[in-house]
Amino acid sequence: xxxxxxxxxxxxxxGKSTTARGLAMRLGxxxxxxxxxxxxxxxxxLRAGAPLDVAATTAxxxxxxxxxxxxARLDLSTDPAEPRVRLDxxxxxxxxxGSEVTGAVSAVSALTAVRAHLVAEQRxxxxxxxxxxxxxxxxxxxxxxxxxxxxxxxVFLTASALVRAGRxxxxxxxxxxxxxxxxxxxxxxxxxxxxxxxxxxxRPADDAVEVxxxxxxxxxxxxxxxxxxxxxx
Ligand code: C5P
Numbered sequence: 703x704x705x706x707x708x709x710x711x712x713x714x715x716x717g718k719s720t721t722a723r724g725l726a727m728r729l730g731x732x733x734x735x736x737x738x739x740x741x742x743x744x745x746x747x748l749r750a751g752a753p754l755d756v757a758a759t760t761a762x763x764x765x766x767x768x769x770x771x772x773x774a775r776l777d778l779s780t781d782p783a784e785p786r787v788r789l790d791x792x793x794x795x796x797x798x799x800g801s802e803v804t805g806a807v808s809a810v811s812a813l814t815a816v817r818a819h820l821v822a823e824q825r826x827x828x829x830x831x832x833x834x835x836x837x838x839x840x841x842x843x844x845x846x847x848x849x850x851x852x853x854x855x856x857v858f859l860t861a862s863a864l865v866r867a868g869r870x871x872x873x874x875x876x877x878x879x880x881x882x883x884x885x886x887x888x889x890x891x892x893x894x895x896x897x898x899x900x901x902x903x904x905r906p907a908d909d910a911v912e913v914x915x916x917x918x919x920x921x922x923x924x925x926x927x928x929x930x931x932x933x934x935x
Contacts, residue, residue, distance in 0.1 A: 704729035704837030707828060707852075708931055709845035712859035713893045713904060715866025717915050717923060721859065722841035724924050726782035729839070729931060732831045733782035736842035736849070739820050740811040741798035742789045746774035747810055748802060756805055759812040759899040768815040776823070780831060780838065799877065804888070808895035817901050821849050843896055846907035855934045857927060858906035861916045863890065 708731070710722040719735060726733035747754060750770045777788040787795050797803065810816055824840065828850060831838040842849065846856035861869070867886035874880065896904040906912060911930060915923050 704731040704839070704931055705835070706837050706854035706934070707832070707850055708837070708839045708927075709850050709853040709856045709907075709910075710839060710841040710859065710927075711843055711845050711847070711857070711904070711906065711910070713843075713866065713889075713896070715870045715889050716859040716861045717869060717920060718841050718859050720920055721915075721923050721927065722839050723782045723785060724920060725927050725931065726839040728924060728928055729837060731782070731837035731839050732780035733785060734778065734780055734824065734827055734838060734840045735785060735787075736820070736824055736840065736845065737807075738778060738785070738787045738795075738798060739776055739823070740816075741803050741807050742776050742787050742794055743771045743774060743816060743820065744803050744807040744810040745794055745798050746770050746789055748806060754806060754809055756809045757895075758809050759895050761812060761814045761900040764813055767810060768813060768819075771810070771816050772819055778827070780827060782839075796877075800879065804892075808892050808899075812895065812899040812901060814901045817844075824849050843904040844902040846910050847905060848902045851907070855931050856907050856910040857930070858910040858912045859923075860912060860914050865916045 710718055712718050723733050747767050747770050752766045752770050754767055775790045779786040786793060787798060828838055828840060840850060846853055867889055870889055871885045913926060
């Protein structure tokens with residue numbers, strides 16, 4: 703049973719969510735999907751009709767977008783068996799994976815004020831888990847670098863572009879969603895935005911263990927991470 707913190711970062715399509723959640727189950731730990739928080743915040747912005755340039759990675763301004771995010775009530779369960787996301791009391795777990803939110807989320811998450819607000823909330827959730835004697839696996843883009851720089855284990859997942867696009871495609875099909883005209887192009891676009899933004903860009907922490915998942919199945923990745931976590935905890 704894990705007592706500490708495991709940070710799992712990396713671009714989309716590396717199997718990050720499946721891996722982080724599966725690891726939490728194996729380790730008897732809690733699980734926090736920070737991407738779901740940025741997605742739910744983005745859904746709030748879209749619903750409020752706040753003006754947003756989805757191709758922008760500006761870190762400042764956009765006071766109306768920030769105001770919507772600060773006013774939204776997000777509620778995430780940290781049970782890996784049932785990772786529920788609520789926005790103002792409504793279960794939005796399916797809607798936040800849709801193409802509208804996916805297309806806009808990088809622009810919302812580029813804003814410094816949005817990040818400051820959600821990072822504080824992420825740290826609060828982690829502190830609460832640790833205070834209750836539980837460990838927690840936290841996944842995102844900046845967990846090892848910014849949110850939890852003292853995490854006992856930091857993992858950075860990678861995979862080839864082709865493998866990542868194939869996985870995202872399969873995920874969309876399984877969920878009965880159309881991935882849009884070009885899943886590979888959309889992933890590449892989001893990676894570029896996430897990696898090139900000024901505020902907390904996607905990059906591995908200096909002390910992160912990089913795991914290339916291209917040639918591994920989910921159990922292979924989980925075996926490797928479980929070994930690493932048990933060594934460090
Ligand atoms: O992981 P997921 O694909 O659900 O994340 C959606 C988006 O949320 C990412 O493309 C990124 O723009 C943003 N994000 C972030 N920082 C995190 C987690 C997600 O900026 N820690």
